[in-house]
Amino acid sequence: MKKLIIIPAYNEEANIEKTVTAIQRDAKDFDYVIINDCSIDRTREICEEHGYNIVNLPINLGIGGAVQTGYKYARKHEYDMAVQVDGDGQHDPEFLNIMAEYIEKNQVDMVIGSRFIEKKGFQSSTARRVGIKFFSWLIKGLTGATITDPTSGLRMAGRNVIALFARDYPKDYPEPESVVAVLRKGMTVREIPVVMHEREGGVSSISPKKSVYYMVKVTLAILIERIRKY
Template sequence: MRKLIIIPAYNEESNIVKTVTAIQKNAKEFDYVIINDCSTDRTRQICEEKKYNIVNLPINLGIGGAVQTGYKYAMEHSYDVAVQVDGDGQHDPEFLNIMAEYLLDHELDMVIGSRFIEREGFQSSKLRRIGIIFFSKLIKILTRVEITDPTSGLRMVGKNVISLFAQDYPRDYPEPESVVAVIRRNMRVEEIPVVMKEREGGVSSISMKKSVYYMIKVTLAILIERIRKY
């Protein structure tokens, strides 16, 4: 069983070493690939100096394009399982083996690490929690599946979803939309509780100014995904 960690990274010079070190310590059964999304800081230099496994994108594709590159890498290298772990240090690799066991034992296509099942660790900002609740309710209405943490980037998938995401993956703020895409194809998605950490450095891709755009864009994307024909 070959398992890959996809690490999208944009200007994560202050976090990337901690992220890879934690993976090497707590997720030894996993390979990893860093997708450097044309960072303008020292992210690429640090990774190359430390001989990390890295793919350097020639232009900035955004989070969706970076993650999709990781899924293309996973498919081309015949991985059975792939999981996204953000380069900002918020995702704890200690949960990856638990997620992999749950994915395989329950014969799932995707397992999401949710911070809102047991409500331990960093719970995100109040404004973002409002958005998360909204998307959770919207997904429940449209799919009849309850996802408590639809914006969680900590998602582990099997071969079917690797193939799907390698071919088609949302560009901006992809997590809620991509979850709906998986559910709509009658694939099995469940959540397990995890503990997430607060970002220790770097800058989030979602600023206050982008919040309104984020809500409108993702809502429309989810609605369009719901009515798409395959």
């Protein structure tokens, strides 16, 4: 089974070396590609100094465009599985083999690493947890599926989802919306418990000022995704 780790990175000079080192230590059966989303810090320089496998985008596409680039890469190179691991060090590569084994054993299309099943490790802020519960409720109401951590970026996809995401992927705050897209296509999504870490450096893309916009935008996107035709 060919397995790929997609690492979207924008201004992750403080974290990218530690992220790749952890992957090389704990996920040796995986290939990886860093999608440098036109960073304006030393992210590209650090990657090239260390000889990391990197794709440098010519313009900033945002998280959705960067992740979709990774899925296009996975489809082009005929990977059987692809998993998103954020470049900020929050996702622990120790869980990747467990996720891959779950997909193989249970023949599911996507596995999400949820921090809320066993509630260990970094649980995010109170405000964000409220937002996450709202999206869980919304997805449950629209699809019937219970997803405890719909905003988790730690998601492993099989070939069917790779093909879907390479063709069509949300551009802005994509995680909840893309889960609905997978479920709408009749594919199977499951969650397993993982432990996540707090960001050690850099800045989150969702600032307090953007939180209201995030909630409104993602809610509308999920509702539109539920009714739109492919």
